[in-house]
Structures are given as structure tokens and as C-alpha cells.
Amino acid sequence: MIALVDCNNFYVSCERVFDPRLEGRPVGVLSNNDGCVIARSNELKALGVEMGAALHLLPPYIRRRAVLLSSNYALYGDMSKRVTQTLAEFSPHVEVYSIDESFVGFQGFDPATLEERGHRLRQTVRQWTGIPVSVGLAPTRVLAKVANHAAKKLPAYGGVCKLEVDNPATRTILRQLPVTELWGVARRTGERLALMSIETAWQLREADPKRIRRAFSVVMERIVWELRGHPAITLDDMAAPKQQIMVSRSFGRMTGDLVDLREALRQHTARAGEKLRRQGSVTSAVMVFINTNRFQLEHPQYRNSVVVPLPRPTDDSREIAHAAARGLEAIFLKGYRYQKIGVMLLDLSTDTHRQLSLDETPQSEAARQRRQRLMATMDRLNRELCRDAVRLGLPRKGNAWGLRCERRTPRYTTRWEELVRVKA
């Protein structure tokens, strides 16, 4: 059995931990430079504010009623790390899937105890970190995603839903679930599936895997197997969630050498930058994470992560690599043998809808175009010649641009001078 643990309205929940006045009110978190809404409390969703809604287009009555905050990535990164650490108390198999989602493997645990364990996990994360989570338990990742969705949407589950491979509850849920809501099924794929009269998750499960493979891909075939309860998918098969890009890899041999880590991080960052530009997006913050091998208990254990906000949304590999390198310096500790390093690009938005910030002059617009040409050329050379034909060195430290974050809450957990204040 595997659990998908997903933090509810993560960014908003982080803000609420430190400011109880936000409880019960419509709260939204804005993208870097305060352009659009990227996280919503349930109350804000109820007001009809869509994900990605532009701030300046929100009707005045909503702007008056809602609390709209700038994104506070230092805080979200720290809280994400705390949630992951808490999950690690429940199983050694914790795989971070995004800043607010992790898979927790329960292989070897008595299945009869898992539902209760799920409730305890949920309660513990809530108590230790203040973050509410939903838990979906199932034999496969794809079903765990479905279970998580149900845990979140149907109050009767109390935040924890366990799906058996086949029983009436599973059938009901899969029959009601549009196939495009499944993890790994894109809307375009959904349109083609509809032509084959496959519109619900249940119909996909009943489809002939070989036919699906011929019509689509190996990954789609695996999704069918997963729906039937046979684990077939690894995280590498799946694209990261829409708003994030993740690249991580385990080392062939473990290393404690900062130079190795830097090199690996640089490669991951370059890869992530390519993906970012291919989909025409820009990113606003970079998360770096490292960990030792949890199964080698004879070695000291360490895992850590950090989020570095970017001065402005960018698709420039140089700026991303620079931020990532600073993140690594901040969390690297000597004396450990690292198994894995990864990078995650957060808060993606579309390049073309990007709002120009106030400090962008025509000059910097020219510079931006030059930069875009440079990146495009670099991507082409790497595609046509070979991987890493052209690589980045790192720029000097200390460039600073002003970031627009007028409504950012204090960085409660990462700055001495911004600690939360309590009335004595």
C-alpha cells in the first residue's frame, strides 16, 4: 500500500499557522510580483476566484473582503520541509512529489492497520506543523491519487480515504471520475480517449491495456494497470504537477563532496531550465533538496531542503542556477554521504502573460530578448550536438534586484528579526 499525502491549500495553510486571524476568512496568495492568485483558501474559492486569476481583474468587493498576500517562499519551503520530516516518522519510504505532496510507502505494514495509521499521520502533521493534510491510501500511486481526491472532496472520509482494488466504493468513485481527472492523463489525451468511448476512470480501467499502449504510450498502459491495482508507475514516469518542474536523480555512488553535488545540481538545473522554456513558462522560486540514503542506517542521516525566491520570474538558466547554487550552500553539511540531490521550479506562469514589473525599462526589455535568444540557442545546440554541448558557468554572487512583495508576511521561521510575536 502507498499513501499520497497532500497538504490542503498549502500556501494559505502556512500563512494561517502564524496568523490565526486568517482562519475562516477568504485568503489568497499571489504569484511572484503580485501578478495573480496562485493559492486560495476554501472561502476564496467559494467567492468564485479562479486559480491564476489576475489581481488587477478581481472585482473590488472581493479585493475588499479577501486577504491577498504576496508569496513567502522562505516560509513555504521551511514548512514543506517540516511536513516531510514528520512523514518520515511514519515510514522510511517518503518520496517528495512536489512542495506540498509526498508519497509514503507502507510496504510491509499490516494493511488492516493502515487506515488508522493514516488518521494518526494526519493528526500528527496537523499538531506538529499546523498544516492540514489529506491522505489517500491505495495499492498503487494512481489509485492513491484518486483516493486522495476523495479524501479531500468527501467530508465523510475525515481526511483519510483508503481505496481497495475492487469493491463497491472504488467502483462508484472511478465511475464518477472523469478520465481527465486522473493523474497523468492530459486533456488532449482525454479528447482522444473520448473518441474511443472512454470517458470515466472506470472505463479506462476496463480497457484493453495493449490497445491503449498502441493508441497512446507505455505510460498510459501503465496507468491502466495501476487502476487495476498493479503497481507499474514510478515518479520518473510522471510529469510533475502543472505548476512545478522537478529534476532529481540518485547518485550512482554516494558522495559527500560539495563539488560533486554542485556539478549534479548544475546539470539538474540545466535540464529543468530546458523543460521550463520548452513549455514556455517562467519560474519564480527554486527549491533545492538533498538527502542521504535512509536505508543505510549505519551512516549518519540528513535531509534538508530550501526554497530560494528569484528576484523576478525568469526562464534564464543562469539566474536559476545561481539561485540553486546559493540554496545548496545554505543546506550542505559536511560529513554526510549524499544519495540524492534535486531541484524544483515553483510558481510557474506563462511567459507571454507575464506582467512587466515596474523596474523593467526598454533597455532591460532588449536585454531580455537577448537573453531569450541566448537560451534558445543554447537549447538548440544541446539538442542538435549532444547533451551539455554548451553549459553554464555560474555568475558572481551578489546581484540583487528588488522583488515586488508588498504584501508578504514575515519570514517567521527563517529570520531572527521576523519571528512570530506572542503576547505575554
Add this chain to the structure above:
Amino acid sequence: MSILPQTTATPLGRAQAVTVAHSQPLYVGRVRAGFPSPADDHLDADIDLHAHVVKRPAATFFVRAEGDSMQGEGIHHGDLLVVDRSLEPLPGRVVIVALDGELTVKRLERVGQRFYLAAANSRYRPIPLEGREAHVWGVVTHVVHALPGAAS
């Protein structure tokens, strides 16, 4: 005969702070039968105050106290409090409570079936929790109070 008041401080010497997954001995000899190695006596790592105070990093937060209501517990205006959210808020413990939308630090007290937030300063009355919007945010485990001369 000493004329100093009877508050004494005993030097602790170099002790090794041991916590989960935080401190590592720099070198550990193999376990041997027979004589212990004299070198093992020198195995101490530096004293790690953070590891001593922070038992559960995932659940531990630092907060800043403002006000004088908890002076009797040694909490002064501007002090740094270490808060462990994983601990149970038992009566008698100093807790952070979200009360009417505000985080406040008080001692949790119980009289019969009723819970109160008690100040440690006679100028403040206990606050009954009955019928109020309140939830415990965490349990305060340590106070860091800077004395004159300490660099801020």
C-alpha cells in the same frame, strides 16, 4: 565563609549532546571485547545547544515574547521562546494559545473541569477558556533571555 547568595553555577565541561539524527560523533571506534580504548574518552563532539533545546526539529518553532504578564515564569519582554508543538498541553505547562485571533503565552491551569490561562504576574487575572475561541498552538519548553552585555 562565603557571603555570596546561594545561587551557584556548575560548569558542565565538554559534554556530548545526543539527539536524533542531529549530532554525530566524529569518529567511533569498533566495539571491542577486552580493555576499553583510552581514546574513547576523548570522543566528545562540541556541545550543541541547539540540539539540546530542539528535540523535534519538525515541530519546534522560535517565537518572540512581548509584554510582562509572564515575568514570574522568567519570560520577559523581548525574550526568545522555544516552542515544541509535539508536546501535549498539560495543565501546569506554559503554552502558546491562539486566543481571539492572537497568539498569546500563558500557563495552562485546570480547576475541576474548567481550563484557565494563568499569567505569572499578579497584575493580570486568569482568563477562563470556557466559551471562547481558543486553541493551543504549542508548548513552551525554554526561554532565552539576554542579560546586559550580551550582544543582540
